[in-house]
Amino acid sequence: MRSVNIYANDWADMNRRRPSSLPVISPATIALLLGLVSLISASFYTLAIRWDELFTVEAARSAMEFLLGFAPPELAWPFLIKIADNTLETLSMSVLGTIVAVVSGLALAIPASGRFGNLERRFSRLLLNILRSIPELVWAVILLIAAGLGPFAGTLALAVHTTGVLGRLFADALENLPHGPEATLRVNGAKPVAAFFYAVLPQALPQFMSYTLYRWENNIRAATILGIVGAGGLGQMLKYHLSLFQMQQAASVIIAMLLLIALVDGASFWLRHRLTGN
Amino acid sequence: MTFSDTLEQHPDPSWRGRVTAILVALLLLWPMLVVSEFKPWELLDARSLGATWQFLSGFFPPAHSREFLMLILAATWQTVAIATAGLTLALLGAIPLTLLATETLSVSRMESGRMRFFSSGIRQLVRWLLVLLRSVPELVWALLLVRIVGLGSTAGVLAIALTYSGMLGKVYAEILESSETHATQSLLRNGSGRLGALLYGSLPASVSELVSYTAFRWECAIRGSVVMGFVGAGGIGQRMDESMKMLAGNEVSTILIVFVLLVACADAVSKYLRKRLG
Numbered sequence A: 001m002r003s004v005n006i007y008a009n010d011w012a013d014m015n016r017r018r019p020s021s022l023p024v025i026s027p028a029t030i031a032l033l034l035g036l037v038s039l040i041s042a043s044f045y046t047l048a049i050r051w052d053e054l055f056t057v058e059a060a061r062s063a064m065e066f067l068l069g070f071a072p073p074e075l076a077w078p079f080l081i082k083i084a085d086n087t088l089e090t091l092s093m094s095v096l097g098t099i100v101a102v103v104s105g106l107a108l109a110i111p112a113s114g115r116f117g118n119l120e121r122r123f124s125r126l127l128l129n130i131l132r133s134i135p136e137l138v139w140a141v142i143l144l145i146a147a148g149l150g151p152f153a154g155t156l157a158l159a160v161h162t163t164g165v166l167g168r169l170f171a172d173a174l175e176n177l178p179h180g181p182e183a184t185l186r187v188n189g190a191k192p193v194a195a196f197f198y199a200v201l202p203q204a205l206p207q208f209m210s211y212t213l214y215r216w217e218n219n220i221r222a223a224t225i226l227g228i229v230g231a232g233g234l235g236q237m238l239k240y241h242l243s244l245f246q247m248q249q250a251a252s253v254i255i256a257m258l259l260l261i262a263l264v265d266g267a268s269f270w271l272r273h274r275l276t277g278n
Numbered sequence B: 001m002t003f004s005d006t007l008e009q010h011p012d013p014s015w016r017g018r019v020t021a022i023l024v025a026l027l028l029l030w031p032m033l034v035v036s037e038f039k040p041w042e043l044l045d046a047r048s049l050g051a052t053w054q055f056l057s058g059f060f061p062p063a064h065s066r067e068f069l070m071l072i073l074a075a076t077w078q079t080v081a082i083a084t085a086g087l088t089l090a091l092l093g094a095i096p097l098t099l100l101a102t103e104t105l106s107v108s109r110m111e112s113g114r115m116r117f118f119s120s121g122i123r124q125l126v127r128w129l130l131v132l133l134r135s136v137p138e139l140v141w142a143l144l145l146v147r148i149v150g151l152g153s154t155a156g157v158l159a160i161a162l163t164y165s166g167m168l169g170k171v172y173a174e175i176l177e178s179s180e181t182h183a184t185q186s187l188l189r190n191g192s193g194r195l196g197a198l199l200y201g202s203l204p205a206s207v208s209e210l211v212s213y214t215a216f217r218w219e220c221a222i223r224g225s226v227v228m229g230f231v232g233a234g235g236i237g238q239r240m241d242e243s244m245k246m247l248a249g250n251e252v253s254t255i256l257i258v259f260v261l262l263v264a265c266a267d268a269v270s271k272y273l274r275k276r277l278g
Helices: A002-017 A027-047 A057-068 A077-112 A118-133 A136-147 A151-175 A180-187 A192-229 A234-243 A247-276 B003-008 B015-035 B040-044 B046-057 B066-101 B107-112 B117-135 B138-149 B153-178 B182-189 B194-231 B236-245 B249-277
Strands: none
Touching (some): A077 A234, A118 B249, A136 A192, A136 B046, A136 B194, A136 B236, A151 A192, A180 A192, A192 A234, A192 B138, A192 B194, A247 B117, B040 B046, B066 B153, B066 B236, B138 B194, B194 B236
């Protein structure tokens, strides 16, 4: 212990006298870095990835064959119309899921911002945390039992997970608002609901808007893959064609996914610009 | 008092506009409701309620035999290992790509104000590669890789490595470009190499931001690696997929609890890392 201290002092001294090329690293940081290195090596060690099998000529050839199977993407009209249908379905899932989540997220954010007391705040925050920490895809798998195969299960899954995310963000935003305007209305005799709608909401709305748009961008990505477990949209189509080894059709679906994501990112950027001015 | 009088005397002067906007929005949403088969009442019909009840009633008590818990523990470690190994490989890919993509490290741009044709070509190419890597969702990468390298954790590690090298590369380049570039520029002007300028000019200015983004991504990778288990890439997700297929509610509830705890732990660790190293 003692020797470490002496070293630390020496380092500090040297640092004062001349600009040292070596930064001072505290023992705690060294321990942390060692911990990280051991986590990484333990990971690689236990996974036992067969690198030798990955980097053989044969592996490269079969990967190449697999990739070449994608070209050219299927572009026949009937197939494109099917893709358009599924794209629309995916888009609807993301939009509806986000809207439902905004409503239910706001409903949970009000108790979670501590308006009804500490117990309610704790409880609704716990609920939001649980909703948030289970990903959309896992929700979809569970909800398939109640809602059946198809886009409705996907929409619900998006809504449930996003409720957790937006509820927490909304609650934080509500807690950080200045209380003055609402207090003024209340003192002058406005009902609590009116004070909320005319003092709190207008203040928080730009922030809510930008969180919602950010989640929508996220949800369109999630909506494209939810189908892989049977919850509708482009993912379902991709899974179907891949399982039949119809690579050219699969390639078209992947391209449609990328285009849809890019389109939504563009739309969200434009809306954000229009609505929040930044 | 007639009906129109009550309309005139509404305390909110812009309430007509608000109601119209809501009606128009609902009208626009209508086709989406149809496309995504949004029928919440179907959740309440007898068959769906019966299936849900049967499944949920299995949730309690959660499966807790020693054997099963050991299995889940091993699967949880595998999930963490896939995320860690994947992110490490992603870093190995992202760092060189970042160096190629970062504009402030360009020597030719600094001299003439314009990048050389060849270098700007390479920079554009790297950017497109990064866009492609991160736009294809990780689950789709996993789905494709499972077909190339077979079922198991290797596909998961590679999927995370591919997606996250795209994300890390893009964000690292943005961080380096948006931080204080004065030191980097002076170093480059005075004849230092690109690597020296990076290590002594750019990195010290933005290292904390880079580290905290990486820690955040590690947390995302854990969630991602759970999800990838559903397409056969190993870990706790694959266990959940198996339990769902057998409709074993008690196993699913154990896995969900473990999962929420895992995400909470990853959250805490990444927060600690960000505070400690950032």
